Amino acid sequence: MxxxxxxxxxxxxxxxxxxxxxxxxxxxxxxxxxxxxxxxxxxxxxxxxxxxxxxxxxxxxxxxxxxxxxxxxxxxxxxxxxxxxxxxxxxxxxxxxxxxxxxxxxxxxxxxxxxxxxxxxxxxxxxxxxxxxxxxxxxTWFIENFGTLYAHSIREKDEIFSVMKSGKLPLVSADDIAKAAFDALFAEQSPNTDYYLVGPELFSYDEVAALFTEVLGRKITHKHLTDEEEQALYQSFGLPKEYAAMLTAGEALVASGSEERCVGTSKTITGTHTLRQFVEANKQIWTKS
Ligand SMILES: NC(=O)c1ccc[n+]([C@@H]2O[C@H](COP(=O)([O-])OP(=O)(O)OC[C@H]3O[C@@H](n4cnc5c(N)ncnc54)[C@H](OP(=O)(O)O)[C@@H]3O)[C@@H](O)[C@H]2O)c1
The missing domain is CATH 3.40.50.720 (NAD(P)-binding Rossmann-like Domain)
Structure with missing residues (x-):
């Protein structure tokens, strides 16, 4: 099969x-x-x-x-x-x-x-x-976004951007998601339910910026955008207006604790891969050209 x-x-x-x-x-x-x-x-x-x-x-x-x-x-x-x-x-x-x-x-x-x-x-x-x-x-939000969505802004502008304010999120690795998918595909008994997938540590984007600063050895900052600024940015990446608005609205919920609430519940699977491991293993992504 x-x-x-x-x-x-x-x-x-x-x-x-x-x-x-x-x-x-x-x-x-x-x-x-x-x-x-x-x-x-x-x-x-x-x-x-x-x-x-x-x-x-x-x-x-x-x-x-x-x-x-x-x-x-x-x-x-x-x-x-x-x-x-x-x-x-x-x-x-x-x-x-x-x-x-x-x-x-x-x-x-x-x-x-x-x-x-x-x-x-x-x-x-x-x-x-x-x-x-x-x-x-x-x-929740993927660790790998820092190697895709934010790669250019970290490399060229030394910044990440968001509307999350000081909200925290348990960034999860695509490796841990793949492992959860493998387990669900091949479990003898299918779970027939839904699970939150989170990583092992909570981060605000200010803390993410501090981690990048430490590992890359240059100052990386978290630029706090308004909803309108972020929507316009996502549209400039080619996303349709309504979809850009939906992404921004979802991100804004992080500020009020939406992702922290998914940690440690009875329907949460917690991964093991960390943001630090990802940043240390992929420094070349953010090396200035
Ligand atoms: N990034 C996050 O923080 C985050 C958080 C929560 C949930 N998610 C969800 O994760 C999912 C994305 O998963 P991922 O990150 O593993 O994928 P991904 O890295 O974004 O890659 C998308 C995959 O889909 C294929 N694809 C794109 N457009 C397609 C089309 N029109 N028809 C068929 N295939 C198409 C792409 O290959 P081709 O380009 O060759 O077609 C590629 O294999 C989305 O549903 C997103 O909502 C993401």
Missing amino acids: TTLITGGTGKTGSRLAKLLHAAGHPFILASRSGTAPAPLSSNLGVKFDWADPSTFQNPFSFVSGGETKIDRVYLIAPTAVLDSLPLVQPFVDLAVAKGVKRFVLLTATLSESGGPGLGKLHEYVAGLRGGVEYTVLRP
């Missing part, structure tokens, strides 16, 4: 692929590029685009010539859309018709079942019948 990893070239999907590879579980990776990140064999990648339903069949055609059939799916929904359900539901329905029996869906701490963003998709996957199992993983 084969696992399909959507978003297979992304931060969590690529790490999950390495865990499956190490454990000897068959898998394929779906993404628009249809590639598989090194050192995985390039023929594990399949072209797949949420914006093009004619590609939804591709993973199933890809496997049908081999010995195995897809029975599990790691689901990364399209980003920058306000409601992903209309785009993803036809694929989920096709997957169930093709014999998929377990889904592991990645959403976010702030994404409540039935709510906006990924919430409607959460509700749909949890409501599937016919013995279809599921887990919804709801991570």
